[in-house]
Amino acid sequence: MTEPLAEDLIVIRGRGRVSALGLLPTLPADASPFSTHATSLPVAALPAGAEAAVTQLRRDVPAYRQLDRTVLLGLLAARQATAAAGWSPGSGDAPNRPLAVSMGSSRGATQRLEDFHAEFLAAGSVPAAASPFTTLGNVASWVAYDAGSTGGAALSHSSTCSSAFQALGNAMAWLRAGMATRFLAGGTEAPLTRFTLAQMRAIGIYSPHPATEWPCRPGAGRPSTFVLGEGAAVFALEKVSRQQLASEQSAEPVFVLESVGFGFEAIGSKTGLSPDGQHFQQAIGRALAQAKVTPAEVDAVVLHSPGTPAGDAAERAALRAVFGEPLPLLLSNKWLIGHTLGASAALSLDFALHVLATQHWPAPPFLTDIATAAARPIRRILVNAAGFGGNAASALVSVLEA
Structure with missing residues (x-):
């Protein structure tokens, strides 16, 4: 027999995502969502609808036009999570309900870093924006800015491919310790660049299958079928008592991050x-x-x-x-x-x-x-x-x- 769950639970109030399947939580599988990159490698890139959302985000906010794609994907997912949770921008800024942000990314601003480096090699100098727009910390700080948070922490984590769970684990610890009451936590990555793809290919793990033939095949054995994709997912986390949950009487399922x-x-x-x-x-x-x-x-x-x-x-x-x-x-x-x-x-x-x-x-x-x-x-x-x-x-x- 196991002990009952604690009275205070870490509840997922809302979630958002963007991936090769788009922005919706549905999982269509009637045709391969993979495409062929300019390098001839299969990749899991955003479909047209999600790509349009990224473009619109850049256009709508002038400050976002210089942001790396990794940050923009995180913003899209975080906006979905915030809306699903019913948190309006700035709603976490009351003194007793600060909204904190914890985001994971293995590589951070991949494309912008490569662009700035190419400019440096060509011209011998880089613009002043090169440093602030390529630090890993800018992932969480821009998500916090977009969410209207001015009273909580903004934390970025990198531990290669488990980075998003480093972010969620940190968020859980803060919530349980009472250091925050609301958290946006998740992970984001836009690694479909020539240099990153070359790195994956150099390791010798990339799939030999074409994009139309489901090139990523977990559990299928040899050959290796690793395929790089881009995307983000963010969760609106809150510490809630069982008593409060019972009083809410929601018809929607309540998800607990245990x-x-x-x-x-x-x-x-x-x-x-x-x-x-x-x-x-x-x-x-x-x-x-x-x-x-x-x-x-x-x-x-x-x-x-x-x-x-x-x-x-x-x-x-x-x-x-x-x-x-x-x-x-x-x-x-x-x-x-x-x-x-x-x-x-x-x-x-x-x-x-x-x-x-x-x-x-x-x-x-x-x-x-x-x-x-x-x-x-x-x-x-x-x-x-x-x-x-x-x-x-x-x-x-x-x-x-x-």
């Missing part, structure tokens, strides 16, 4: 990991322990699983070490949106909430161990993330029982 656990393995290769995924085992174990949840109480796992054979196998070995057999349902959204680096954990969490709300998800059109349907209701999902350097993070999210 815990975020972290793991690290000190290995020589900064792009490798142990065969049994020790960092995953640590992160999963700590997430379960914080939430006071047993492995048997987890219904499904949204995998990190980027389509690299070694990484996919290590994560599954870690899951077997924690859960035994049979494993919970294995889920993935990377075959739909690619690997979005520092935004990937946030987009995986958004996918988990979609599954909790609808109990449905599309089936991959290739052979894999990803589940296609559930035999019983899914009420609690574990979400995994990992990144270069040996770090991993796991989050537990559930739908509150009436």
Whole structure:
């Protein structure tokens, strides 16, 4: 038996996202959402509708015209989350309800940094805007500015591909400590640049499949099918008592962010990991322990699983070490949106909430161990993330029982 949840819960009041699937929470899968980059590599880029929203955002606010695409994607997702939560701009600025921001990104202002560097190589100088527009901290600070927050912290995190969960874990800690009462937290990444794609290709993990043939295939084995994508997901978090939730009597499902656990393995290769995924085992174990949840109480796992054979196998070995057999349902959204680096954990969490709300998800059109349907209701999902350097993070999210 597990202990009951604490009286104060960290509730996801709203969420927003932008990815190769667009701005909506639906998950169409009738045709591959991947496209071919100018480098001839398959990528998961924004579709036309979402691209138009990025363009409109640049036009509407003069101060945003110099911002990197990574920041703009974060702004779009944060606006959705704020609207879904019913938080009007500046609503968190009351002295007792400051709105804080915590954003993760692996690379930050990728395109602007490359542009400024190219200008430096050509001219030997850069404009004054080069530094403030390429620091990682500008991701969170612009989200805070757009949300009208003047009384809370603005924190940016980078821990490669688990960056978004570093941001959410930090937000949870602040909320539980009473250092904030409302948080916008998530991850954003726009890495579809020639230099970044060349880096991924140099590692030898990029998918050989064309864009039209579902090139990212988690759990499908060899060859490696890593595909880079862009996107963002942001969550409106609030510490709420069970009593307050009961009094609200909302017809909408209430999502609880129960815990975020972290793991690290000190290995020589900064792009490798142990065969049994020790960092995953640590992160999963700590997430379960914080939430006071047993492995048997987890219904499904949204995998990190980027389509690299070694990484996919290590994560599954870690899951077997924690859960035994049979494993919970294995889920993935990377075959739909690619690997979005520092935004990937946030987009995986958004996918988990979609599954909790609808109990449905599309089936991959290739052979894999990803589940296609559930035999019983899914009420609690574990979400995994990992990144270069040996770090991993796991989050537990559930739908509150009436």
